[in-house]
Amino acid sequence: MKIRLFLLFMSVAMATMAQKTVGIDWSYSVKCAGVTPNGDYMVEVECVGRKVDVAMDHAKESAVYDVLFKGINGSVAGCTTQRAIVSDPSALEAHLDYFKKFFDKKKGSYSMYVLDINGSQPQITKVSGGYSINVTLIVLKDKLRMLMEKEQIVRGLSSGF
Amino acid sequence: MKRLTFFTLSLMLSLQLLNAQAKKPSIMVVPSDLWCNQNGYVLTFENYGGSTTIPDYKKALQTNDQLVYVIAKLGSLMADRGFPLNTLESALARIEETTARNLVMTSKSGASIKENPIDLLNRQARADILMKVTWSVKKNGPKNYVTYVLQAVDPYTGKQVAGAEGVGVPSMSASIDVLIEEAVLTNMDNFCARLQSHFDDLFANGREVAMDIQVWDDATLDLETEFGGKELAEIIDDWIAENTVEHRYSKAEGSETYARYDQMRIALYTPQGKPQDAESFVRQLRTYLRKTFEIECKVVPDGLGHCYLMIGGK
Numbered sequence: 058m059k060i061r062l063f064l065l066f067m068s069v070a071m072a073t074m075a076q077k078t079v080g081i082d083w084s085y086s087v088k089c090a091g092v093t094p095n096g097d098y099m100v101e102v103e104c105v106g107r108k109v110d111v112a113m114d115h116a117k118e119s120a121v122y123d124v125l126f127k128g129i130n131g132s133v134a135g136c137t138t139q140r141a142i143v144s145d146p147s148a149l150e151a152h153l154d155y156f157k158k159f160f161d162k163k164k165g166s167y168s169m170y171v172l173d174i175n176g177s178q179p180q181i182t183k184v185s186g187g188y189s190i191n192v193t194l195i196v197l198k199d200k201l202r203m204l205m206e207k208e209q210i211v212r213g214l215s216s217g218f
Numbered sequence: 219m220k221r222l223t224f225f226t227l228s229l230m231l232s233l234q235l236l237n238a239q240a241k242k243p244s245i246m247v248v249p250s251d252l253w254c255n256q257n258g259y260v261l262t263f264e265n266y267g268g269s270t271t272i273p274d275y276k277k278a279l280q281t282n283d284q285l286v287y288v289i290a291k292l293g294s295l296m297a298d299r300g301f302p303l304n305t306l307e308s309a310l311a312r313i314e315e316t317t318a319r320n321l322v323m324t325s326k327s328g329a330s331i332k333e334n335p336i337d338l339l340n341r342q343a344r345a346d347i348l349m350k351v352t353w354s355v356k357k358n359g360p361k362n363y364v365t366y367v368l369q370a371v372d373p374y375t376g377k378q379v380a381g382a383e384g385v386g387v388p389s390m391s392a393s394i395d396v397l398i399e400e401a402v403l404t405n406m407d408n409f410c411a412r413l414q415s416h417f418d419d420l421f422a423n424g425r426e427v428a429m430d431i432q433v434w435d436d437a438t439l440d441l442e443t444e445f446g447g448k449e450l451a452e453i454i455d456d457w458i459a460e461n462t463v464e465h466r467y468s469k470a471e472g473s474e475t476y477a478r479y480d481q482m483r484i485a486l487y488t489p490q491g492k493p494q495d496a497e498s499f500v501r502q503l504r505t506y507l508r509k510t511f512e513i514e515c516k517v518v519p520d521g522l523g524h525c526y527l528m529i530g531g532k
Binding site: 091092094095096134135137138139140199212214215216217218 | 242300301400404407408411
């Protein structure tokens with residue numbers, strides 16, 4: 058009986074936790090790699106996946122997620138720390154349904170805001186349980202910010218005037 | 219029928235007030251005093267035995283293509299964010315045109331335009347927020363790099379409301395223009411994020427304004443004149459405390475002939491729902507003083523965030 062109660066409690070707790078995230082449950086790192094001539098962010102992403110294409114999707118999702126919610130650390134020489142587009146820490150939870158759809162693996166539109174760099178080949182390493190990749194991507198942060206303003210998740214500079 | 223018309227008009231007015239927007243601050247990019255000084259774009263003149271140096275914006279705009287490029291780039295980046303800027307070049311051209319026009323314009327009877335010294339003083343390149351930009355190209359061995367500072371300053375309170383600064387990557391191959399462009403692009407998002415925080419604060423806690431109170435030299439009263447046992451300075455102080463957002467204000471200076479209030483947080487809208495700035499706020503104080511104590515005052519506006527109240531006459 059005690060075991061059943063424990064399992065029930067655990068399943069409820071895990072379901073609640075899952076509801077509060079957008080499903081990024083892999084380890085990754087996103088580093089600044091500069092800016093493009095029109096000001097978009099270049100980022101170097103390292104992450105893992107069962108297959109190479111899965112790892113590549115993970116890298117793109119991680120890059121967009123960090124630009125939106127975490128900002129980009131500028132500790133690399135020549136880089137400036139960039140703030141997150143969504144600066145309100147409670148915005149993810151407040152708009153969870155929207156962000157779940159946005160980051161949906163099949164129908165999500167996050168992939169429209171991240172590009173491969175022409176001619177850049179990802180470094181692929183076989184690791185236990187899958188592949189680790191290191192790839193440089195471009196995040197279209199202006200388009201991303203405009204989308205967030207349109208969805209009224211963040212305020213634009215001219216809002217209210 | 220009259221009732222219906224009255225009702226419709228009232229409804230339209232109410233809807234209009236509900237949709238009222240706060241007064242939008244004007245923003246202008248200007249080169250900083252430091253940049254003007256370092257690059258020789260200054261005018262020096264004698265002033266009471268000493269020498270005063272002021273920036274020569276016109277010469278800088280006519281001869282420095284990097285400055286024109288930086289101003290244009292910042293302008294287009296701000297326009298992309300829905301906040302077009304006033305340009306320094308057009309502001310200077312408008313001042314020259316207005317001055318020239320006023321000199322030659324006459325009425326049919328031959329009268330020329332009446333201008334007081336305040337009109338002439340106000341005719342300068344002004345904005346509610348000044349974006350002051352500084353950059354300098356430095357060398358590290360064979361490599362060039364750019365240091366860049368962008369500050370948004372509220373000229374009424376003198377406070378820096380946003381800023382971004384950085385040092386670019388040293389490069390041997392990139393041209394100076396490319397390095398400057400990279401510095402502008404890299405620092406723009408952080409600058410806008412800080413400016414956004416300033417606007418968020420303005421919407422949450424009210425607009426921060428300043429007011430100078432002065433007394434005409436022919437006035438029969440001053441700020442120490444008593445009304446019902448209270449000095450005029452105290453009466454004004456009480457009114458400001460009552461009418462600022464959460465009673466936020468500070469009295470920076472005060473004497474019997476002069477007082478300066480700054481850090482006054484005023485609501486973005488008047489009690490009637492109209493957008494409010496320093497002038498409309500001080501007009502309410504003038505009305506209060508006239509109606510309650512029969513004191514005549516003059517309100518002299520000085521932009522969105524600063525105003526003068528002259529005591530003792532118009």
